[in-house]
Amino acid sequence: MTAGRQTRRRFDAPLAELTAEAAALRDSAHGRLLSYSRKVFIPLTKLCRDVCHYCTFAQVPRKGRPIYLSPGEVLAIARAGAAAGCTEALFTLGDKPELRYQAARDALKALGHETTISYLTAMCALVLRETGLLPHANPGVMTREEVASLRKVTASQGIMLESTSERLCDRGGVHYGSPDKHPAVRLETLRLAGELKVPFTTGILIGIGETRDERIDALEAIADLHAAHGHVQEVIVQNFRAKPDTRLADSEEPDLEDLLWTIATARLILGPGMNIQAPPNLSPGVYQKLIDAGLNDWGGLSPVTPDHVNPEAPWPAIAELARKSADTGKLLVNRLPVYPAYARAADIWLAPDIAARVRSMSDTEGFARDDDWAPGNTKPPPAPLVLASSVDAGIAGIIERATSGERLALNDIVRLFAARDADYRHITQAADALRRAVSGAVVRYVVNRNINYTNICYFRCKFCAFSKGRTHEGLRGSPYDLAIEEITRRAIEAWDRGATEVCLQGGIHPDYTGATYEAICRAIKAVVPAMHIHAFSALEVTQGAATVGLPIEAFLAKLMAAGLGTLPGTAAEILDDEIRAIICPDKINTRQWLDVQRAAHRVGLRTTSTIMYGHVETSRSWAKHLLALRDLQAETGGFTEFVPLPFVHMEAPMYRLGMARPGPTLREAVLMHSIGRLALHPLISNIQTSWVKMGLAGAAVCLKSGANDLGGTLMNESISRAAGTQHGQEFPPHEMEALIRSIGREPMQRDTLYRPAPEERRAASMTPADLEPVVLTPPRRKAAVG
Structure with missing residues (x-):
């Protein structure tokens, strides 16, 4: 048996042991906090050159249907998000549709662009300038130049690794016919993002034909890239959901135990400080179990737009999610698309204009500010929101020592x-x-x-x-x-x-x-x-x-x-x-x-x-x-x-x-x-x-x-x-x-x-008299008075 296989035996432990270890590891770094990003979802184009067998997001050109959202449509969505208190504009789109469709090339030309990513970059800049929302871009596989160009106008970027299994790209696999889903290609985009200091989102998709060992391979590949560059800010564990009108419409979905095992395994591989996310809209009614498995983030939630990738699964209401999180002893906190560790080091990880905007939207810990009050303004102070029924025992102990006079x-x-x-x-x-x-x-x-x-x-x-x-x-x-x-x-x-x-x-x-x-x-x-x-x-x-x-x-x-x-x-x-x-x-x-x-x-x-x-x-x-x-x-x-x-x-x-x-x-x-x-x-x-x-x-x-x-x-x-x-x-x-x-x-x-x-x-x-007007003596050369 190889050393690697011996190491992996720990993941064969009973699920209860795995999740308990993962939850303790998570708590050691994140405490009581569960984060989410209040976002608006902007589907810039639904065309894609790939043909993943589980996807309903990607479409083909149809007469009379616009290929890309216009600048006005993009701004309208972004402004609705800003009005609803969002901080993130999540741009989602297919991989380079212009490489497959003439209609995409024609539409881009009419918009004054040669590539989808060029148009995406312009729309990110527009949203940032006109609404102040922080763009996060998921355009798929990118070149070094494309990552660098987007870095100037986004707070973060991402690409789902999904899997490192080459088998899935063979005939009969879910990624057959999808050149951008080859693991080496996606890992290269992840590597480039690390070299260019881009806060990056990635993750795995489970239940699409991969084995548990292959999930571990993917998580270890992510861990290796993060160890080299420190740029992976979150890892999403997304469970496959069978959708009508796809080749996998009748396929079996991963069960809850499989999802919990994967979340716990991700935590154990990626460590206490990593932000691990599982979309709550894909697992309604089991929030407690997801939390117990070691996640610390619910992902982006929108009060305005649906999940265009999983339109059949509505977002939970943010207030409901806050209450459900509090029921487990956790506190829901709003973050920006760039996580706190990267927000606090904005000069390293962000372009100057983005860094300035992030600082203006951040609290001291790097989370999103929880109100628009500021010292010196006349806004009334908001009442604090209290949902949790218990107090952290560690904090209670610190207060007890302080009130006794201890340093x-x-x-x-x-x-x-x-x-x-x-x-x-x-x-x-x-x-x-x-x-x-x-x-x-x-x-x-x-x-x-x-x-x-x-x-x-x-x-x-x-x-x-x-x-x-x-x-x-x-x-x-x-x-x-x-x-x-x-x-x-x-x-x-x-x-x-x-x-x-x-x-x-x-x-x-x-x-x-x-x-x-x-x-x-x-x-x-x-x-x-x-x-x-x-x-x-x-x-x-x-x-x-x-x-x-x-x-x-x-x-x-x-x-x-x-x-x-x-x-x-x-x-x-x-x-x-x-x-x-x-x-x-x-x-x-x-x-x-x-x-x-x-x-x-x-x-x-x-x-x-x-x-x-x-x-x-x-x-x-x-x-x-x-x-x-x-x-x-x-x-x-x-x-x-x-x-x-x-x-x-x-x-x-x-x-x-x-x-x-x-x-x-x-x-x-x-x-x-x-x-x-x-x-x-x-x-x-x-x-x-x-x-x-x-x-x-x-x-x-x-x-x-x-x-x-x-x-x-x-x-x-x-x-x-x-x-x-x-x-x-x-x-x-x-x-x-x-x-x-x-x-x-x-x-x-x-x-x-x-x-x-x-x-x-x-x-x-x-009973004071009115003050007399002050006299501000203009500058003058003044000798020391003695």
């Missing part, structure tokens, strides 16, 4: 961020219960004023729409550099309106020195001695110290003497240097940011902590960030609060260049507040939500999911407004308190250090 492992935090459905609800409820235990029913806020003294900056952070060059008028707003008189005027006005704090930050102006920052503090204290100055990011501190030749600690002590009270924890962005190298390569790194906070805490300055998330980073970066904050807080105790700042994408340069996602999804944004509460417990007790970025309704959701602080009233908000947020520049105290009471909580006005605000301040804040 979580990085992978534990990553797992929490992936939570959906009942697991998501469990996390948010646990965080809210912990919030209640730590801070009671009180929601705090501070009456403050933002003063952004200049938007001129010589750094080039790719996320920032606020900063300008001296004469850069092209972006939102004009460059300015506030006169000291305008800064003090605003501080006085803020005090008169009940503020206890001014928050000062700006761009890194090339003419500013440490003396400039010191002079600003002294000027404010001279006119409003009791005002708390919350000012200067870690970048401003680093730059200021360098310009006056002082160590950071000594410079901070100098600022304290001038009146500085606390530091904002901004310029943190993401405390992961791989991400910082992309979004702010010339900015301070993770160690330098932490060192500024450590130095501030040593000299007696408290600081806030922030995270700016939802752009190019992953949840692993979020976990690194939270653990860095927790570890520094364990060392110094100097952080007053944690403030999640979701990325506002609208005007951000890196989004406009196609480099970034459009901020976190609502699920991710809420989880950041909840997991922040859990992962930082008990070291950081205040979790603040940003009403400017989350919106009032979104902030309310966060306050019910672990947050206990609503931040500041602001009076003037410039940075998020420059990025495109549609929320207001001021949230007056009486409106803040109305929001807080609307969720059954008690408002409390505080100062920057979380002490109750004096009653005199609170009274002044409740």
Whole structure:
């Protein structure tokens, strides 16, 4: 007996053993998730030069019947799909009909093309441009040039291997007379796709005369190609269905046990991470058994068009499939035609225009975004869908450790961020219960004023729409550099309106020195001695110290003497240097940011902590960030609060260049507040939500999911407004308190250090005068103020 045959003996095990092993292997990589793609099916042509004996899709030319869908017909189908929330345009068609039919050649000529694949490429580009749907193309056997051409306008491509059995191509076999079904020809297309870095779909068709050993041969051939190139994103196990008016109309179909054996075998051969799919419409009523056999994907489902290859088998309703999946303990999640691993590495696997579109449609894990909410827009936050009746035991255990104060492992935090459905609800409820235990029913806020003294900056952070060059008028707003008189005027006005704090930050102006920052503090204290100055990011501190030749600690002590009270924890962005190298390569790194906070805490300055998330980073970066904050807080105790700042994408340069996602999804944004509460417990007790970025309704959701602080009233908000947020520049105290009471909580006005605000301040804040118009001093050459 050969070694290969000895290895195959494992597949002779009882079916129950095989499926149990396959399901466990699947769960180790995919957890509770079952994916599907919400698609629209576009049958570009039903002509084919092959004559497979089981197929009803392929037709022959008939007078009066169009050979190809017209561009208008293609767009009409695609637009209907887009309106129904689809993300994928699946183009299906026969293999190169022009090589067999004159009618196909004539029709192509009338359309301005020589080949079917040339016309397909043009239609993919049209759909992408006009509807935003991501094309997936199944045109059959292709040359290197054809695969490369389609790669520019598709998110993924595919060809069903079907079988590696040469016997099936002999006389009497189902592939006799079908030159494109020779295994070597199809395997070559698969190989070319791997060399060209195309996310690729393939699979096998069972029950067409092949043996089980031949199925294993086909699966091993796919595994070998994937091992060489890493490009096989999914493998479909499709069961033959006998169709009328075909040569196999009376043939026996594979039974359920045979299908389950093949799914389990595919999982065992292809490994835990492979996406293995079995079409649900071909096996209605046995979803539980298919899941138990080891699949993790239901394939493309359409709310608009039928399965043109199996028109007799209607798609299950997506809502029904979600409920059926939940009944098995699994969670249905919508994916794009390109799977998450490839979406997260879009620059490697996708053409630039496709990569930008995929990023705009993706969540942090690489799945399709589950709503059209984004930070800064005014869409109401959607209610979470909860179908599962149970909570993942692993997640429950992580939460139990977090609420006991244990430092979580990085992978534990990553797992929490992936939570959906009942697991998501469990996390948010646990965080809210912990919030209640730590801070009671009180929601705090501070009456403050933002003063952004200049938007001129010589750094080039790719996320920032606020900063300008001296004469850069092209972006939102004009460059300015506030006169000291305008800064003090605003501080006085803020005090008169009940503020206890001014928050000062700006761009890194090339003419500013440490003396400039010191002079600003002294000027404010001279006119409003009791005002708390919350000012200067870690970048401003680093730059200021360098310009006056002082160590950071000594410079901070100098600022304290001038009146500085606390530091904002901004310029943190993401405390992961791989991400910082992309979004702010010339900015301070993770160690330098932490060192500024450590130095501030040593000299007696408290600081806030922030995270700016939802752009190019992953949840692993979020976990690194939270653990860095927790570890520094364990060392110094100097952080007053944690403030999640979701990325506002609208005007951000890196989004406009196609480099970034459009901020976190609502699920991710809420989880950041909840997991922040859990992962930082008990070291950081205040979790603040940003009403400017989350919106009032979104902030309310966060306050019910672990947050206990609503931040500041602001009076003037410039940075998020420059990025495109549609929320207001001021949230007056009486409106803040109305929001807080609307969720059954008690408002409390505080100062920057979380002490109750004096009653005199609170009274002044409740009857404020209207703000005077701000004066934005134009750029000017400015010597350091000393």
